[in-house]
Amino acid sequence: MSPVNLEQKFLTNNLEKRIENYWDKRSTDFSRVRRIELAGENGRAWLSLIQQHLPSTEPLKILDVGTGAGFFAILLADCGHHVTGIDMSLKMIHEAKKNMLEFGGRADFVKMNAQDLCFDDETFDVVISRNLTWTLPDAMQAYREWHRVLKIGGILMNFDSDYGDKNFTNEQTCTKANVDDEMLIECNDIKEHLRISTHTRPSWDINLLKTLNFEVEFEEDIAPIVQKDKIDYDLVPLFAIYAKKQH
Numbered sequence: 001m002s003p004v005n006l007e008q009k010f011l012t013n014n015l016e017k018r019i020e021n022y023w024d025k026r027s028t029d030f031s032r033v034r035r036i037e038l039a040g041e042n043g044r045a046w047l048s049l050i051q052q053h054l055p056s057t058e059p060l061k062i063l064d065v066g067t068g069a070g071f072f073a074i075l076l077a078d079c080g081h082h083v084t085g086i087d088m089s090l091k092m093i094h095e096a097k098k099n100m101l102e103f104g105g106r107a108d109f110v111k112m113n114a115q116d117l118c119f120d121d122e123t124f125d126v127v128i129s130r131n132l133t134w135t136l137p138d139a140m141q142a143y144r145e146w147h148r149v150l151k152i153g154g155i156l157m158n159f160d161s162d163y164g165d166k167n168f169t170n171e172q173t174c175t176k177a178n179v180d181d182e183m184l185i186e187c188n189d190i191k192e193h194l195r196i197s198t199h200t201r202p203s204w205d206i207n208l209l210k211t212l213n214f215e216v217e218f219e220e221d222i223a224p225i226v227q228k229d230k231i232d233y234d235l236v237p238l239f240a241i242y243a244k245k246q247h
Contacts, residue, residue, distance in 0.1 A: 019088070143205070158241040221239060
C-alpha cells in the first residue's frame with residue numbers, strides 16, 4: 001500500500017473512531033428520546049408511513065442500518081418481521097437491546113459498520129435507516145453495500161436531513177437529546193470532515209441511487225407527518241427516499 005493510501009486509511013479509521021465515540025457518549029439521552037417516541041404518537045406515525053412502502057410479502061427480512069436505540073427494529077419486529085439492527089456504537093446496541101426488552105418483540109442487534117456489511121448478497125427484502133447517512137465517512141460505499149444486500153425488487157428507505165451547511169454550535173439542530181456545548185463542537189467538527197457534507201441532498205443521494213439501478217421516489221420533508229410528540233426537534237427538513245432495487 002502506498003504512503004498516500006496508508007495516510008488516507010489512517011484518517012478514515014480515526015474519523016470512524018471519533019464518530020463511534022460521539023454516539024457512545026450520546027447513547028443514553030438518545031435512547032431516552034427514542035423511548036418517548038416509541039410510547040407516543042410518533043411511533044404510530046412512523047409505522048404507518050413505513051408500512052405504505054413495504055413490499056407485500058410477509059414476513060420480511062429487514063436490515064435496520066444505524067439502528068441506534070432500536071427504534072425501527074422494535075416497531076417492525078412487533079409486526080412480525082425478521083429484523084436485524086446494526087450500529088457501529090456498542091453502547092447504542094446495548095440501549096437497543098434494553099429497549100427491546102422493555103417494549104417487547106424480538107430482533108437481532110449486532111455491532112457493524114454500515115459501509116462494510118457482513119451479510120451475503122441479496123439477503124434482505126428491506127433496508128431502512130434514519131438520520132445515519134449524514135454521519136458516514138463514505139456514504140457512496142454505504143449505498144453500494146445496501147444495494148448489494150438487498151434482494152432484487154427489495155426496498156431501501158432512507159430518512160435523513162441535509163446538515164452539510166448547518167453549524168451545530170449556533171443553530172437548533174442537536175438540542176433534542178441534551179447535547180452539551182463540547183459535544184456540539186465535536187459533532188460540528190466531525191461533520192466538517194465528512195465528504196457528504198459538501199453535497200446537496202437529497203438530490204445527490206437520488207442521482208447516485210439511480211446509477212446503482214434503483215427506481216427512486218422521495219419526499220422533501222416528512223417532519224410534519226412523523227414528528228407529532230412534544231419533543232424539541234430541529235427545524236431542518238427530514239427527507240424520505242424510497243428506492244426499489246431493479247437489478
